[in-house]
Amino acid sequence: MCDAIHTVASVTFRHTSEQLSRRVANARAVHGSCIKDGQQRSPVVADRGRAGRPMLKHSAQDIAVPGSALDGAVPGSARARRRRALMALVPLLAVLGALLAGAAGLLAMWLPIAALACAAAALLLLGLLVYGHLLRRRALRRAEALLQAFAGELREPVSLRDAQGRFLFATRPAAAMLGAEPADVLGYTEGDFLDPEAAAGRAAETAALLTEPGRLTLRRRGPDPDGRMCEYLVSKQALALPRRRAFGLLEIGREVGGERAWRQFQEQRDSEWRALFEDHPLPALIMAQDGALLAVNAAAERFYAYAAEDLQALGANAIAVEPGNDPALSLLRGPTHRRRDGRQMPVQVTSSPMLYARRDARLLLIRPREGAASEGELYERRYRDLIDSGIxxxxxxxxxxxxxxxxxxxxxxxxxxxxxxxxxxxxxxxxxxxxxxxxxxxxxxxxxxxxxxxxxxxxxxxxxxxxxxxxxxxxxxxxxxxxxxxxxxxxxxNYDRQLRERTMSDPLTGVYNRRYLDEFAVRSGEQRFGCIVVDVVSFKHYNDVHGHAQGDAMLRKLAQFLRAACRSQDTVVRLGGDEFALVLPDTSEGALREIAHRLEARSEAELGFAVSAGWAIRQGDESFDATMKRADLDLLARRAAERSGQGGLER
Missing domain, CATH: 3.30.450.20 (PAS domain)
Incomplete structure (x- = not known):
């Protein structure tokens, strides 16, 4: 257990290195400001945590300094290494003590003095054993205190579990992914907070890692402590001593998705784009394939004596000396460019392809040939440095x-x-x-x-x-x-996919809504597909008798039933009310007839209520709406036949 806590403490040191670096700077600044009027003041700054309790800001050096309260608990410190070496000698001391005690018993009758010396040595070794045990317990308590201190600073999911998968430690984000608080998960496994299917998958992952210790990286989705859904990249690693079986499991995650990460990415990209283009010392243009100027930097405004808006409105024709039929090509290959005053400037153009505002474009760097060659080389080197250091x-x-x-x-x-x-x-x-x-x-x-x-x-x-x-x-x-x-x-x-799923899914049943049919109709092309329209028999009567809550539960149950009856490439769509549609690409009339018959035959036994199904397969190049309409008419004919007592129609 002590080894596991030392391992987690080492990981938390790496995760909080940036925070500790800031605290070192704060501590040094405070220390420098504490010597005033010839008096030295305490270099400790009081701060308030989220719960309102005062916290002391210490640097990494304050924690590892010899003689401090946590000295020896910090993994890798000199005192911790000495204590671990002493604790490693405990088994050897136990063997030596047992041998000396046995020797004292054998020599007690013939050599009393030697027996007394052996007994004294055995007592000394016993004292060292007790001292080593106390050191081990003390190191464990200090390592736990250190781990808890760092856990308060972590904003990432970190957890430690034993060989049975029970939580020994969890940060607040790690517990929030299971919908609980850290104190509520200790002693329990992940399966206690998940549905049976997900719990079985997690148990299989844990068993595989503990059997063959290694590392597993995967993506998880869950709520953070504020209730916001986030995507995490989770690394699971088995903890094991050399040539020993794994005794625990360490899990560390970091957020890789969500609106906050997307905003940070956008801000970083905008910042580097300003350094790469807007603040570039050379004139720079972004030109579309048709010669339209999409962006102009400040250096280009000064070089061509045009305002950026005017140059973008005029396009490449304004500065190309011989625009011809292809001003973009003339701008790229022409040895001179024209300024607003008509003066022709000899230039050297460097062109790079890029995407700008979802359009194919080119980034043009304009190097005036009048300047010194060394200055041009300096600009080129700086631009290459920007490329090497950018995103x-x-x-x-x-x-x-x-x-x-x-x-x-x-x-x-x-x-x-x-x-x-x-x-x-x-x-x-x-x-x-x-x-x-x-x-x-x-x-x-x-x-x-x-x-x-x-x-x-x-x-x-x-x-x-x-x-x-x-x-x-x-x-x-x-x-x-x-x-x-x-x-x-x-x-x-990921953001577009999440947004698309939210707009195309039915909030009650979790299947697609009518928006999916509009998209399928656009991309179906000449594909052969079939449609099955399903609704519940006497749903209105059931709703009036049992209430809307039971009616909603019936619809959710029906959606699960339809999903189970489909192939992996088929799609279930809720049309509205109790009416659902199944879209089956690359199918045949026989397959449609069989699925529709199976839905009607098995519905009452598996769901407790009956459903009716009508189907149609695309004929020729008819539209999706026409195929759906024929399937709906088939359903209506089916229901009319059932009400008239004919028991159904032959399709």
């Missing part, structure tokens, strides 16, 4: 996909050094199921000058990240290369 993912590879160059953002995103990327295939940093998309990208780049698309890579934490790229091929180079600029759109994809 834009920039790299180049050959036609086989081997990385030739990469900036620091790519290396950081993949969790490797920039030098390690060179010579590696891009697919080395992808999951096997994403290799086909990467190979398709390489094939397109070999036949196209420009290309744009989306690829998925394996991030530094093992998670799947989505990059949106824009590539530019240089077949004339030796060897031919492809330059790519990409953005990580994982957060944006």
């Amino acid at each position: 834009w993912l920039v790299w180049s590879h050959d036609r086989d996909g081997r990385v030739v160059q990469a900036n620091g953002a790519v290396a950081a995103a993949l969790g490797v050094d920039a030098g390690e990327l060179i010579g590696h295939l891009l697919t080395d940093f992808m999951e096997p199921e994403d290799h086909d998309a990467a190979l398709a990208m390489l094939e397109r780049s070999a036949s196209r000058r420009r290309d744009t698309g989306v690829i998925s890579v394996r991030g530094r934490g093992g998670e799947r990240r989505t990059w949106q790229y824009h590539s530019l091929a240089y077949p004339e180079d030796t060897p031919p290369q492809v330059l790519l600029v990409a953005q990580d759109i994982t957060l944006r994809q």
